[in-house]
Amino acid sequence: MDWSVVLEYHELFVRGFYTTILLTVVGVGVGLVIGLILGLMRLSGRWWLVRPATLYVDIFRGTPLLLQILFIHFGLIPTIWEGMGLISPGPLFSGFVALSLNAGAYIAEIFRGGIQSIDKGQMEAARSLGMSYGQAMRHVILPQAFRRMLPPLGNEFIALLKDSSLVAMIAVNDLTYAAWTTAKNTWERWAPYLTVGIMYFILTLLLSRLVYWLEKRFSPEAKERG
Numbered sequence: 001m002d003w004s005v006v007l008e009y010h011e012l013f014v015r016g017f018y019t020t021i022l023l024t025v026v027g028v029g030v031g032l033v034i035g036l037i038l039g040l041m042r043l044s045g046r047w048w049l050v051r052p053a054t055l056y057v058d059i060f061r062g063t064p065l066l067l068q069i070l071f072i073h074f075g076l077i078p079t080i081w082e083g084m085g086l087i088s089p090g091p092l093f094s095g096f097v098a099l100s101l102n103a104g105a106y107i108a109e110i111f112r113g114g115i116q117s118i119d120k121g122q123m124e125a126a127r128s129l130g131m132s133y134g135q136a137m138r139h140v141i142l143p144q145a146f147r148r149m150l151p152p153l154g155n156e157f158i159a160l161l162k163d164s165s166l167v168a169m170i171a172v173n174d175l176t177y178a179a180w181t182t183a184k185n186t187w188e189r190w191a192p193y194l195t196v197g198i199m200y201f202i203l204t205l206l207l208s209r210l211v212y213w214l215e216k217r218f219s220p221e222a223k224e225r226g
Contacts, residue, residue: 009182016178023164027099035107060105069098095167114149154211
């Protein structure tokens with residue numbers, strides 16, 4: 001096993017590390033916005049909101065992420081950009097779009113489950129105090145639901161970090177692409193992939209510890225202690 005190839009190609013690994021972090025942060029951030037909107041649409045009770053949101057969630061949860069990445073990069077984005085007379089923005093943008101859309105579908109179900117777990121009496125009590133539906137949701141329901149949603153949201157973030165490796169298939173220079181390129185150029189098979197595996201493991205471990213800390217920070221016991 002020749003570890004010197006990792007030093008030789010260290011710039012590729014460093015760039016891949018930042019790209020992986022960026023893909024995960026953007027995917028989670030945009031996914032949270034999409035998930036919240038879709039979750040509220042599914043809870044609205046209006047069929048013209050429920051059906052499109054349900055169809056979106058079913059499509060993105062029912063098809064492989066790799067297929068979504070390939071479809072968005074080679075089909076959807078070139079079609080839209082060429083239709084506007086523009087040049088496609090490149091594989092990194094496709095990665096952002098695919099991961100965000102996919103995360104939005106899973107986070108929508110987390111939001112829906114978290115909100116539905118709150119007793120209906122909470123909403124009725126807030127409305128009886130003169131709050132609008134939006135105010136009751138923002139000040140009463142969502143803060144309570146957020147605590148219950150933290151564990152599944154943490155799992156989704158960790159899953160997205162690992163799933164971001166699939167964008168290497170469209171030549172996004174993330175960690176997996178760095179390992180694959182190093183192995184291809186040097187014929188050293190072990191060191192590059194082991195290095196990247198250790199980096200993913202450390203990142204997921206740190207993220208799981210952060211989620212655990214947040215769970216304790218926002219637990220009812222912590223709030224009682226002030």
